[in-house]
C-alpha cells in the first residue's frame with residue numbers, strides 16, 4: 071500500500087497563500103533563517119524582479135486541490151525527469167513522471183533519422199501513459215523537454231540558426247524573438263512542450279567549450295536577448311502566452327557558468343556576489359522578468375560549492391528575493407556532483423531548492439525510491455515537496471497542459487512541412503548575414519563580383535556539420551554528413567548558386583588545388599564541432615601543432631591568388647598567422663544550416679551592386695595572443711587585437727596589416743608535471759575496467775570484473791599502486807580516462823614523456839599493450855614488452871616513453887581521452903604507480919622516438 075501524506079486543506083491553503091505573499095518562497099523556514107542583516111545585504115545586490123506573469127487565483131486554487139489529492143509517490147514522480155533512452159512507456163504509466171527529456175543526440179527509437187511523426191508518436195504515447203491513472207492513480211499530463219538551442223537541433227531537417235555567439239554579433243533582439251518563435255513552432259510540430267533555452271551565460275574566458283552557447287562577454291546583450299528569446303518561445307505575457315504555438319522556456323544555467331576559473335566547464339566561479347549579479351545574473355533579470363517558467367541549475371560551483379546544492383542561490387536569491395515562482399530543474403545528473411550525493415540519492419538538492427531532478431541513466435529509479443524514503447524519515451520536509459510540486463503544477467496549468475489536446479492532436483503536430491519550412495530558413499539566412507563580422511578587408515577586396523572564376527577551398531566549404539557545430543543532430547555535432555541535413559545549404563553551395571547564376575564559375579576544391587587558375591579564392595576553415603567540456607581548450611591558438619589551414623592559405627597567397635578567409639569557430643581565436651595570410655577575413659561563427667547567407671554578403675549582385683553590407687559587430691573581444699583568453703570589455707589594461715564592438719562595413723578603412731605578431735606567447739617553460747595516477751587517479755582522470763564489452767568504473771579497492779581482477783597495492787605508501795590481473799578469458803583492459811578530452815599538447819611540444827613505475831608480477835607475455843586514445847577514434851599503442859625489462863620480476867622499475875612515439879602513430883594530444891591503458895587478451899599480472907606526464911624528459915626516455 072502506498073503511504074499517503076495528506077495535508078489538510080487549511081495547511082495547504084496556508085502554504086500556497088504564503089507562497090503568494092512571499093513571492094515564491096518555499097516556506098520551509100528559510101525566510102526566518104536569513105537574519106535581517108543578511109537579508110538586507112541580499113536585497114542590496116539582488117532586485118525584486120517585476121515579473122510579467124502574475125499569479126492567477128484560479129490556478130493557485132487548483133494547485134491546492136491537487137496537492138490535497140496526491141500521494142507522496144505521485145508528488146515525487148513530478149520531481150523526477152528521466153531520459154527517453156532509459157524509460158519505457160510502461161514506466162511512464164506506472165510512475166507518472168512529471169516530465170522527461172531527450173538528451174543531445176537522443177531520438178525516438180534510437181533512430182537518428184526519426185521523422186517528425188515518430189517524435190509525435192512517442193510524445194503521444196508518453197502523454198497518454200501519464201494521464202492513464204489505472205496504475206498510479208492520477209492523471210497529470212507529463213511534459214517533454216528538449217535542447218532546441220539553435221533551432222530544433224535534434225531533428226533531421228529542422229532549421230538550424232546560427233549558434234548564440236553569432237546571434238550576439240547581430241545584436242538584434244527583434245530578430246532573436248522571431249527566431250525563438252520559429253523554434254517553438256518546429257518544436258510543437260514534433261509534439262514537444264518545453265525547450266531548455268536560452269543559455270544566458272556571460273562568457274568571460276573563451277577557453278570554455280560552451281563559449282558559443284553564449285551571446286556575449288557583455289551582460290547587456292545577454293539581458294536583452296534573454297527577454298526576447300523567452301518572449302519568442304513562450305509568447306508575451308500580455309498576448310498569446312503559452313498558447314498552442316508556444317513552448318515553455320528555460321533560462322540556464324543558474325548561475326555563473328560563464329565565469330568559471332580558466333573557463334573550465336562545470337568548474338568553480340569565484341567572483342564576488344556583486345559581480346555574480348552585475349555580470350552573470352543579467353540574463354535572469356531579462357528572462358525571468360519576461361516570464362520564463364523554468365530555470366536550470368548549473369553544474370558549476372560558486373566559491374567551491376556546487377550550485378545544485380546551494381540553498382542561498384536557489385532559494386533565498388532566486389525564489390525568495392527575485393520572486394521566481396516557476397520551477398528549478400537540475401542539469402544532467404548535476405545533483406550527483408554535490409558533496410555527499412550520488413546520482414541515486416540527493417536530499418541536499420531538494421532541500422536547497424531544486425524542484426526537478428534531471429536524472430538520465432538508470433539512476434531515476436533508486437533516486438525516486440530514495441527521495442520517497444527521505445521524506446518519510448524527515449530528511450526532506452513535506453512542505454518542501456509540496457512547494458516543488460506546486461511549482462511544477464503551476465507551470466503545467468499556466469501552459470494549459472491539462473486542457474490542450476494531446477500531443478498528436480495539437481495544431482502543428484506532425485505538420486512535417488513546418489520542419490525546415492522555407493520561411494523559417496529565410497529568417498535563419500537573415501540571421502547568418504547579420505552575424506558575420508568583417509575583421510579585415512585589404513584594398514576593399516570584398517565584396518566580390520560573382521562573374522569571376524572563384525576557387526572555393528577549405529574543409530568547411532562544403533560541410534554542413536562543421537558549419538553547424540555542436541548540438542546539431544548529435545550532441546557533439548560529430549559523425550554527421552551533408553545528407554543528415556536535408557534542405558540545408560552549405561557555404562559552398564550558396565556561393566555556387568549565385569556565382570553560376572551571374573555567369574561566373576565556382577570551383578570546389580577542399581585542398582585548394584586547381585587546374586584553371588582562379589581570380590580569387592574563398593577559403594572556409596575552422597574548428598571541428600564540439601559541445602560542453604569536450605570543447606574546453608588550454609589556450610586560444612587555432613590548429614595548434616597542426617597548421618593545415620595556414621598551409622592552404624599560404625600556398626594560395628604564394629601563387630598570387632587573392633584570398634578571402636571565412637573562419638568557422640565557436641569562439642574568437644588567436645589566428646594572427648591566418649589573418650596575415652588573408653586579404654579579407656570574416657568571422658562567421660557557427661552559422662547553421664543556411665550557408666547561403668554568406669554568399670549574400672560576400673558577393674555583389676549580377677548587376678554589380680552590394681546585396682547586403684556587413685552589420686555584425688564583435689560581441690566578444692578578439693585576442694592578441696593565444697594566452698589572452700579572458701579579455702573583456704571594461705578590463706583594466708584592456709588590449710585585445712580587435713575590441714568589443716569591432717566590425718568593418720564595406721568601404722571602411724582596413725585596420726589590420728599583414729604583419730601581425732606571429733608569436734603565440736605560449737610558454738611551456740613553466741609547465742609542471744601532470745599527475746594522472748599518483749596515490750590515486752587525479753581528477754579529471756579516473757580509472758575504469760573493461761572486459762569484453764562491459765565497462766566498470768572503479769569504485770572500491772578490489773574488483774573482480776570478467777577477465778580482469780583489480781586491487782590497490784602498497785608501493786611506497788598505503789594504496790599508492792594498482793594491481794591488474796588479466797585472466798585471458800577475453801579481451802580486457804584497465805584504462806585511465808576522462809569524460810572530457812584534455813588538451814595536453816603542451817607536453818608534446820615541451821619534449822614530454824609519460825612516466826610510470828611498473829612491476830611484473832608474472833612473466834610478461836607479448837600481448838600486453840600500453841595504449842593512448844584521443845577524441846574521435848584516434849589512438850596508438852606500444853607493446854609493453856618493448857619498454858620494460860622482462861627479466862625483472864616482482865620488483866618495481868621506472869619507465870618513460872617519449873610522447874612523440876604516440877604522436878607519430880596519430881595521437882592528437884590536443885584532445886587526449888586516455889593517456890594510459892593496459893590491454894591484454896592473454897594472462898598477465900601487472901602493477902603500476904606514479905603515472906605522470908612530464909615535460910623536458912624525452913631525450914632521457916626509456917623509449918625515445920626522436
Ligand code: BGC
Nearest residue numbers: 172173174217266322401402
Ligand atoms: C547540458 C544542458 C542540457 C542537458 C540536457 C547538459 O549536459 O549542460 O545544457 O540542457 O545536458 O541535454
Ligand code: BGC
Nearest residue numbers: 172173174175176402545602
Ligand atoms: C548524452 C547527451 C546529453 C549529454 C549531457 C551525453 O552523455 O549522450 O545526450 O545531452 O550527455 O551532458
